Amino acid sequence: MKNQELAELLFEIGDFLDLGEVPFKPDAYKKAAIAIDSLEEDIFNVYKKDGIKGLEKINGVGKSIALKIEEFIKTGKIKYYKELKKESPINLEELKMVEGLGVRKIKKLWQELKIRNLKDLEKAIEDHKVSQLFGFGDKTEKNILESIKFLRQGQGRFVLRDILEEIEKVEEKIKKIKEVVSFSIAGSARRKKETIGDVDFLVAIKDVSDKYVVEKIMNTFAQMDSVVKIIAKGETKTSIKIKNNLNMDLRLVSQSSFGAALQYFTGSKEHNIALRRIAMKKGYKLNEYGLFRGEAKIEGEYEEKIYERLGLKWIPPELRENQGEIEMAIKNELPELVExxxxxxxxxxxxxxxxxxxxxxxxxxxxxxxxxxxxxxxxxxxxxxxxxxxxxxxxxxxxxxxxxxxxxxxxxxxxxxxxxxxxxxxxxxxxxxxxxxxxxxxxxxxxxxxxxxxxxxxxxxxxxxxxxxxxxxxxxxxxxxxxxxxxxxxxxxxxxxxxxxxxxxxxxxxxxxxxxxxxxxxxxxxxxxxxxxxxxxxxxxxxxxxxxxxxxxxxxxxxxxxxxxxx
Ligand SMILES: [Zn+2]
Ligand SMILES: [Zn+2]
Missing domain, CATH: 3.20.20.140 (Metal-dependent hydrolases)
Incomplete structure (x- = not known):
C-alpha cells in the first residue's frame, strides 16, 4: 500500500507552499495528506473502483489534488512536487531535521535572515542573529545549535527505521529478476547496528560471465526512481546515491561464492580478522570467494558451512563484533537470541x-x-x-x-x-x-x-x-x-x-x-x-x-x- 508515501508527498507540497505566500492552498494539501494517511483502503483501489470521482470523495481532496494523486498512481511521482522543490531556495529536508524547527520557524529564518540550509543557520547563530528574532530567543538558539552539532556528528549515519523502506524497495526490485538466485542485505544493516553508514546488498546469479544478466541487474539497481547519482557502475559492483544522501552498493557474485561473500561483506572487520586467523591456524585460507585449502575451494556457497568447517556454530549477524561471540561459538555456548x-x-x-x-x-x-x-x-x-x-x-x-x-x-x-x-x-x-x-x-x-x-x-x-x-x-x-x-x-x-x-x-x-x-x-x-x-x-x-x-x-x-x- 502506497498511502503513506503519497501522504508524505502531499504533506511536503503543503510545506513548500507554506514557505511561499500562497494562501489556503497549503492547508488543502495537508488536510488531504492526513485523510489519505488514515485511509483504511488502499488508494490504488479507490482509484481503480471510481477513478477521479472516488478520489474526490476523500476529505480535503478537490479536483486539482485528485489529478495529482492520479499522476502518482500512474507514474509513482508528482511533477508539481519536483518543481516546487527545485524552485525553492530553501533546503527544507535538511532544516526540518533540526529539533524544534518547523516550517513556520524555517519560513521566518528565510524571510528575516535569508537562511537556506544548515550552513547558513550555523553562521547566523555564530553571529547571534537568530536569538534576536521574534519567537526564538537565547534558549531556542542554544537548542538549535546543540541539535546541529548532534546532526553533524551523526551526519552520514542513518537509523535503520528511517531507511528500511528504501531497502525493501531494492529487495523487491532485484528479487523480481528471474536470474537472481540469492539476495541478501549485508554490512552493518545486516548486523542491525544502531546507526548505519551505507547499505550493502549482495546478489548471486549462476554465472557471472553472463553479460546480459549482469547488465540487467546493474541497470535495474542504477535506474531506480530514488537514485540521485550513480557513483560507479561496473560488472561486479554498482554504487548509487539516493535521496537523503544515502549510499547503496550492490555486489554481484556467483552462487558458488555467495556464502563466503555474505560472511565477508557482513563484517564486522574485527569479527572477520578473528575468523581469518582461526582459518589460518587450521591451514585454510578464507576470503570473499570461499574457504580454501591450497588451491582447492572447500566451501563457498553457504555461510553456515563456512563457520562449521572452522569448528564454530553459525553466529547471528547481530553478534559479529568480536566481543566474545567467537569464543562462545567454539564452545557451543551462544545464547538463543530473542525473536x-x-x-x-x-x-x-x-x-x-x-x-x-x-x-x-x-x-x-x-x-x-x-x-x-x-x-x-x-x-x-x-x-x-x-x-x-x-x-x-x-x-x-x-x-x-x-x-x-x-x-x-x-x-x-x-x-x-x-x-x-x-x-x-x-x-x-x-x-x-x-x-x-x-x-x-x-x-x-x-x-x-x-x-x-x-x-x-x-x-x-x-x-x-x-x-x-x-x-x-x-x-x-x-x-x-x-x-x-x-x-x-x-x-x-x-x-x-x-x-x-x-x-x-x-x-x-x-x-x-x-x-x-x-x-x-x-x-x-x-x-x-x-x-x-x-x-x-x-x-x-x-x-x-x-x-x-x-x-x-x-x-x-x-x-x-x-x-x-x-x-
Ligand atoms: Zn516517554
Ligand atoms: Zn511514551
Whole structure:
C-alpha cells in the first residue's frame, strides 16, 4: 500500500507552499495528506473502483489534488512536487531535521535572515542573529545549535527505521529478476547496528560471465526512481546515491561464492580478522570467494558451512563484533537470541486519551493482528501538559473504558498502565491510591534534562523506590541520532532495578537503552522490556528495532518481561 508515501508527498507540497505566500492552498494539501494517511483502503483501489470521482470523495481532496494523486498512481511521482522543490531556495529536508524547527520557524529564518540550509543557520547563530528574532530567543538558539552539532556528528549515519523502506524497495526490485538466485542485505544493516553508514546488498546469479544478466541487474539497481547519482557502475559492483544522501552498493557474485561473500561483506572487520586467523591456524585460507585449502575451494556457497568447517556454530549477524561471540561459538555456548515471535505484547503505547492518534480499541485490534496476547496502555500523566497527560480522575475514567472493552475479547487483554512522570524531586505526579488501581506502573523523565549527574541519578533512584513501579521507561533520555541522553549513573540505576525488581525498557523508537547497557543489565540479572512507544497504531510494528538492540545485547527470551504470557 502506497498511502503513506503519497501522504508524505502531499504533506511536503503543503510545506513548500507554506514557505511561499500562497494562501489556503497549503492547508488543502495537508488536510488531504492526513485523510489519505488514515485511509483504511488502499488508494490504488479507490482509484481503480471510481477513478477521479472516488478520489474526490476523500476529505480535503478537490479536483486539482485528485489529478495529482492520479499522476502518482500512474507514474509513482508528482511533477508539481519536483518543481516546487527545485524552485525553492530553501533546503527544507535538511532544516526540518533540526529539533524544534518547523516550517513556520524555517519560513521566518528565510524571510528575516535569508537562511537556506544548515550552513547558513550555523553562521547566523555564530553571529547571534537568530536569538534576536521574534519567537526564538537565547534558549531556542542554544537548542538549535546543540541539535546541529548532534546532526553533524551523526551526519552520514542513518537509523535503520528511517531507511528500511528504501531497502525493501531494492529487495523487491532485484528479487523480481528471474536470474537472481540469492539476495541478501549485508554490512552493518545486516548486523542491525544502531546507526548505519551505507547499505550493502549482495546478489548471486549462476554465472557471472553472463553479460546480459549482469547488465540487467546493474541497470535495474542504477535506474531506480530514488537514485540521485550513480557513483560507479561496473560488472561486479554498482554504487548509487539516493535521496537523503544515502549510499547503496550492490555486489554481484556467483552462487558458488555467495556464502563466503555474505560472511565477508557482513563484517564486522574485527569479527572477520578473528575468523581469518582461526582459518589460518587450521591451514585454510578464507576470503570473499570461499574457504580454501591450497588451491582447492572447500566451501563457498553457504555461510553456515563456512563457520562449521572452522569448528564454530553459525553466529547471528547481530553478534559479529568480536566481543566474545567467537569464543562462545567454539564452545557451543551462544545464547538463543530473542525473536520477534517471542514477544507476547507491547507495554508502552499511547492512545488519543493523550498525544496518541488512535483509540484504545483501535490499538488493541492492531495488537491482536500482530498476534499479541496483551497490550499495555501507557498514556502520559498530568505534568506532561503538552501531551494532555491524564490526572487521577481521567485515569479512573479510562479504567472503565478498558474494563468494558476487555469483556469483548477472548484470549486477549488490555492492561492499563501509565507512563507516570518523574518530577524534579523524584516524586511521582500521580498519587499512590491511583497507582494501586493500575495493572502496572511505568515511570519516565520528560523534563529537566539539564540536571547534573548526581541530582538526576538521585531523582530517578528515588522514583524507583515507589513500590508500585514495575518498569523504568527510556532510562537515559537519548534518541539515537537525534538527541543525547541526560547525565545519569546508569550502573546505579541497574543496581536499583535489581534490588526493587523493576524492568528496564528498551525503547524501540529512541534506541534507549542501547545494547551495551542492556547487556550490562542482563549480566546483573535485571529484566528488560522491549516496547514500541507507539503514538499511532502503525508504529506498533516498530518494536522490531528494539528487538535488534536486545539481540545485539545477547538477550534471550527469558531476559525479556514481555515474552511472558502474563507480566
Ligand atoms: Zn516517554
Ligand atoms: Zn511514551
Amino acid at each position: 520477534l515471535e517471542d514477544i507476547k505484547g507491547d507495554l508502552h503505547c499511547h492512545t488519543n486519551w493523550n498525544g496518541g492518534k488512535n483509540s484504545i480499541e483501535e490499538l488493541a485490534k492492531e495488537a491482536i493482528n500482530l498476534g499479541y496476547s496483551y497490550i499495555g496502555i501507557n498514556d502520559h500523566t498530568k505534568s506532561l501538559k503538552i501531551e494532555n497527560g491524564l490526572d487521577e480522575k481521567r485515569i479512573k475514567e479510562q479504567r472503565k473504558e478498558i474494563d468494558i472493552l476487555n469483556k469483548s475479547f477472548k484470549d486477549f487483554k488490555i492492561l492499563q498502565g501509565s507512563e507516570v512522570d518523574i518530577l524534579a524531586d523524584g516524586s511521582l505526579d500521580i498519587n499512590n491510591e491511583t497507582l494501586k488501581t493500575l495493572d502496572y506502573v511505568s515511570i519516565s523523565v520528560h523534563s529537566g534534562f539539564k540536571m547534573n549527574k548526581k541530582d538526576m541519578t538521585k531523582r530517578v533512584l528515588k522514583a524507583m523506590d515507589n513500590h508500585y513501579v514495575k518498569i523504568l521507561n527510556h532510562p537515559t533520555g537519548m534518541i539515537v541520532n537525534k538527541r543525547e541522553g541526560y547525565n545519569i549513573d546508569i550502573e546505579a540505576i541497574i543496581n536499583k532495578a535489581l534490588k526493587n525488581n523493576i524492568a528496564i525498557e528498551i525503547n524501540s523508537y529512541r534506541g534507549d537503552l542501547n545494547s551495551q547497557f542492556a547487556k550490562l543489565a542482563k549480566e546483573r540479572g535485571v529484566k528488560l522490556v522491549i516496547n514500541s512507544d507507539a503514538h499511532d497504531k502503525k508504529e506498533l510494528k516498530n518494536l522490531e528495532f528494539g528487538l535488534y538492540i536486545a539481540r545485539r545485547a545477547y538477550l534471550t527470551k527469558n531476559d525479556i518481561l514481555n515474552t511472558y504470557e502474563k507480566i
